[in-house]
Amino acid sequence: MRDILWGAAIAVAVMLIIHSARSPSRRHGGPYPDPPQNAWFQEQAVGPSAAAPVVVKFGAEWCGPCRAMEKQLDEVAQTFASRVGIVRVDVDKHRDLAGHFDVSAIPHSFLMVDGKVVDDQVG
Numbered sequence: 001m002r003d004i005l006w007g008a009a010i011a012v013a014v015m016l017i018i019h020s021a022r023s024p025s026r027r028h029g030g031p032y033p034d035p036p037q038n039a040w041f042q043e044q045a046v047g048p049s050a051a052a053p054v055v056v057k058f059g060a061e062w063c064g065p066c067r068a069m070e071k072q073l074d075e076v077a078q079t080f081a082s083r084v085g086i087v088r089v090d091v092d093k094h095r096d097l098a099g100h101f102d103v104s105a106i107p108h109s110f111l112m113v114d115g116k117v118v119d120d121q122v123g
Contacts, residue, residue: 032117
């Protein structure tokens with residue numbers, strides 16, 4: 001089971017990256033807003049996305065599906081450390097960011113490249 005989840009996590013990360021490179025005009029939930037001028041978010045997600053794609057996962061401690069993703073996100077972060085960044089945003093602690101990106105269901109992940117959101121995935 002662990003191997004299946006690990007493989008699925010890698011596949012999702014790779015598909016997001018490939019998808020953004022192949023069809024940048026497609027927007028699942030777009031158009032996406034410009035990143036907010038939140039200092040924490042700028043430092044954790046926007047800045048690093050200039051060097052490598054960053055997956056921003058909105059979730060919460062009380063959310064079972066969000067917790068289920070954590071181990072796989074950790075493994076993806078270790079495996080692709082220099083090629084993909086992972087940022088976790090707790091919607092209870094960062095309500096302003098969740099509101100800015102119109103996050104109404106969690107987990108909700110966004111892919112950022114060069115400081116812009118290029119794709120998203122709910123669930």
